[in-house]
Amino acid sequence: MDFRISQNVARMKGSATLKAMQDVLRLREQGIEVIDLTVGEPDFPSPRFICELAIEGLSKGYTKYTPSKGLKVYAEAISEFYYRRFGAQVSPSQIAASCGAKQAVFNAICSLINPGDEVLIPKPYWVSFPEIVNFCNGKVVFIETEENDFILSLESVKRAVTDKSKLLILNSPNNPTGRVTSAEEIKKIIEFCADRKIFVIADECYLFFVYPPMEVFTVATLPAELRHFVCIAGSFSKTFSMTGWRIGYSIANEEWTKGIVRLQSHSASHPTSFVQYACAKAITEKFDESMNVVNEMLDEYKKRRELLVFELQRISGFECKMPQGAFYAFVDVRALTGKNGFSSSADVASYLLEKGHVAVTDGSGFGAEGFLRFSYATSTENLKKAVEQIKSVVKW
Ligand SMILES: Cc1ncc(COP(=O)(O)O)c(C=O)c1O
Known part of the structure; x- marks a missing residue:
């Protein structure tokens, strides 16, 4: 009505990951178990x-x-x-x-x-x-x-x-x-x-x-x-x-x-x-305890990275280099877009969510249309399940 957001704030876009979160919530509310690989935060408890x-x-x-x-x-x-x-x-x-x-x-x-x-x-x-x-x-x-x-x-x-x-x-x-x-x-x-x-x-x-x-x-x-x-x-x-x-x-x-x-x-x-x-x-x-915590997490991320990326590299239409840092795998899905009913990487992400019940982040919010971001800040068990679920819906 009378309220107009300021120009400074109006110029800012809302969070690109919000839609993914809302979609995950919608499915969960329907009682569907979703594996969420969108999260950008460690799954370990604080020390x-x-x-x-x-x-x-x-x-x-x-x-x-x-x-x-x-x-x-x-x-x-x-x-x-x-x-x-x-x-x-x-x-x-x-x-x-x-x-x-x-x-x-x-x-x-x-x-x-x-x-x-x-x-x-x-x-x-x-x-x-x-x-x-x-x-x-x-x-x-x-x-x-x-x-x-x-x-x-x-x-x-x-x-x-x-x-x-x-x-x-x-x-x-x-x-x-x-x-x-x-x-x-x-x-x-x-x-x-x-x-x-x-x-x-x-x-x-x-x-x-x-x-x-x-x-x-x-x-x-x-x-x-x-x-x-x-x-x-x-x-x-x-x-x-x-x-x-x-x-x-x-x-x-x-x-x-x-x-x-x-x-x-x-x-x-x-x-x-x-x-x-x-x-x-x-x-x-x-100091020593603090550095130990970091090194333990790093060791765990290393294992998860190898497990996830090894599997992703074997999925038809996915191209993924071994990440060198952080806890994200960045997957090129451009081989899939323009066919299979996918017009964009967002469509691929939606398909993985709706059919495979695995949530990943579409790259377009990061200025990388054609790519998907998979976070491996989640348990090995979740990663294994996610890969199985994705494989089961890969029909291209
Ligand atoms: C590149 C980058 N910078 C900053 C942040 C925010 O970190 P913090 O929780 O320390 O504000 C994030 C969180 O995802 C990030 O990925």
């Missing part, structure tokens, strides 16, 4: 010792506001962790607490981008990147990566750059492709950007989930003169299976950090105080 640290935080009175930048012990803990795990020197003054990597990315984009600034986003992309840029009235410029097997290269960045480019958004390991850009290539890309005074956001929320021969790499280890141009968005969500806790951080130069904190001071204020306390303790005093 018990971090839960206990949160309770400790509560009983110690960490129940009040903290500074918008977060608790001092939280920034100090992140700094210590990066030094201990990577040998990277990150000053606490460059660190701001955030409610997950999502808010870190939101804050970093909004505190940098002016209307008309061009923001380079490699395709396929995590759904929120272009929408946040749209919100800021920035101009999204996509970088095509398919010719290099969806791995971002300096060459592809060079082709997309203009004199209005202000920011590049990196995401390696990547959602949705599971591809990893090598440390050398990332360094070359950031050198190129820094030379042109183009800033870079490195969304490292899947940082630790990298499979050999690829190696874990954080841009925090780059020299300070390059780091000046970079904001890292980090998170506990995937790393420690703590998605619901809403805790992450940004690491950026001090001026950028001040902007990030000013913006946050007028929105979420800060992530929950006892959660900051628990995370600070976990990655310092319980």
Whole structure:
């Protein structure tokens, strides 16, 4: 009626995964058991010792506001962790607490981008990147990566750059492709950007989930003169299976950090105080336990990845490379579209859901029409069942 959503929000698209979720719900309400491979969150419980640290935080009175930048012990803990795990020197003054990597990315984009600034986003992309840029009235410029097997290269960045480019958004390991850009290539890309005074956001929320021969790499280890141009968005969500806790951080130069904190001071204020306390303790005093948790999850993902991808590669019309990181298999179904009654990858996803009762995410929301994303952040048993159910309805 009289209500009109603001232009800033009207420019943003709704979540691309929402439709899949609604379809799953609809089938479940009809009593149909659906295996959901759309979820982008670890299926492991949050570590018990971090839960206990949160309770400790509560009983110690960490129940009040903290500074918008977060608790001092939280920034100090992140700094210590990066030094201990990577040998990277990150000053606490460059660190701001955030409610997950999502808010870190939101804050970093909004505190940098002016209307008309061009923001380079490699395709396929995590759904929120272009929408946040749209919100800021920035101009999204996509970088095509398919010719290099969806791995971002300096060459592809060079082709997309203009004199209005202000920011590049990196995401390696990547959602949705599971591809990893090598440390050398990332360094070359950031050198190129820094030379042109183009800033870079490195969304490292899947940082630790990298499979050999690829190696874990954080841009925090780059020299300070390059780091000046970079904001890292980090998170506990995937790393420690703590998605619901809403805790992450940004690491950026001090001026950028001040902007990030000013913006946050007028929105979420800060992530929950006892959660900051628990995370600070976990990655310092319980460093070994924390890294064990990560390594156990990584081992499990490795097994699931092999099981799922091996099977998917054998399904007629599916083409799937072995993912190098994160927990997604990215399947090319273009051999199926244009025939078999499928006009798009969304049709293939609907068919798998309606007939096979397996939910996967259509790639078009990630800028990758013709592809499907399968999350293997679910049990081996579920993955086996999903594959059997898909095979039983493959009639092409
Ligand atoms: C690339 C990427 N960045 C950020 C996020 C959000 O993470 P967080 O829970 O830390 O906000 C996700 C979640 O799926 C993601 O895939």
